[in-house]
Amino acid sequence: MTPLDLTFQAIADPTRRAMVEHLARGPASVSEPAAPLDMMLSAVVQHLAVLETSGLVRSHKVGRVRTCRIEPVALQGAERWIAERRAVWDRRLDRLGEFLAEAGDTSAKSRRRR
Amino acid sequence: MTPLDLTFQAIADPTRRAMVEHLARGPASVSEPAAPLDMMLSAVVQHLAVLETSGLVRSHKVGRVRTCRIEPVALQGAERWIAERRAVWDRRLDRLGEFLAEAGDTSAKSRRRR
Numbered sequence: 001m002t003p004l005d006l007t008f009q010a011i012a013d014p015t016r017r018a019m020v021e022h023l024a025r026g027p028a029s030v031s032e033p034a035a036p037l038d039m040m041l042s043a044v045v046q047h048l049a050v051l052e053t054s055g056l057v058r059s060h061k062v063g064r065v066r067t068c069r070i071e072p073v074a075l076q077g078a079e080r081w082i083a084e085r086r087a088v089w090d091r092r093l094d095r096l097g098e099f100l101a102e103a104g105d106t107s108a109k110s111r112r113r114r
Numbered sequence: 115m116t117p118l119d120l121t122f123q124a125i126a127d128p129t130r131r132a133m134v135e136h137l138a139r140g141p142a143s144v145s146e147p148a149a150p151l152d153m154m155l156s157a158v159v160q161h162l163a164v165l166e167t168s169g170l171v172r173s174h175k176v177g178r179v180r181t182c183r184i185e186p187v188a189l190q191g192a193e194r195w196i197a198e199r200r201a202v203w204d205r206r207l208d209r210l211g212e213f214l215a216e217a218g219d220t221s222a223k224s225r226r227r228r
Contacts, residue, residue, distance in 0.1 A: 005126050012122035017195070024202040072203045079196045081131070082189050088138040089186045 003055065007078045010054035015039070016047050020056060020070060027069040030059070117169065121192045124168035129153070130161050134170060134184060141183040144173070 051057035165171035
């Protein structure tokens with residue numbers, strides 16, 4: 001699995017996206033990002049493990065409290081991949097637009113010549 | 115599964131990302147986007163089914179040829195979700211920066227007063 005596979009896989013789940021949304025607002029303890037989702041702690045721990053494997057979330061333990069924080073750099077690769085696809089697509093549309101404009105121009109000229 | 119789940123799930127696979135990359139350059143027949151990947155046609159069809167379910171790719175058949183094209187609108191939702199997380203995170207860092215600048219200002223003033 002490549003880093004991009006892991007990132008997209010991690011955010012393909014609505015619960016994990018909700019946890020990332022919570023952590024984007026600031027670091028939190030393990031139970032906190034899951035509190036509004038009313039989940040079993042075991043499920044939270046499993047989702048956090050997926051997020052940590054993907055590199056989207058880091059956690060560290062001080063005493064008995066484990067604090068999680070988002071690692072926004074991991075999202076950049078995913079954002080870049082999507083933006084690049086869009087750029088390729090946009091360039092394609094631009095070329096198509098230019099072609100149609102030129103074609104329109106040529107046919108207008110040929111009409112005027114008639 | 116929500117549209118976002120389906121989109122992220124679809125692009126969490128390197129073969130499907132390669133197919134999207136190919137189709138971003140222009141429509142192609144079913145076998146074409148998979149040709150450089152050296153895959154069995156059955157695997158291609160399966161991956162295309164996932165991409166079509168997610169709405170990222172549309173296909174239509176004329177005679178015996180099925181042509182696929184990308185639907186870039188489907189990528190927009192995914193791009194927006196990531197960009198929003200980054201925006202929340204950036205605002206958080208800005209506030210932290212302002213707080214630190216103010217704290218530095220206050221401590222500089224108190225040093226000058228001494």
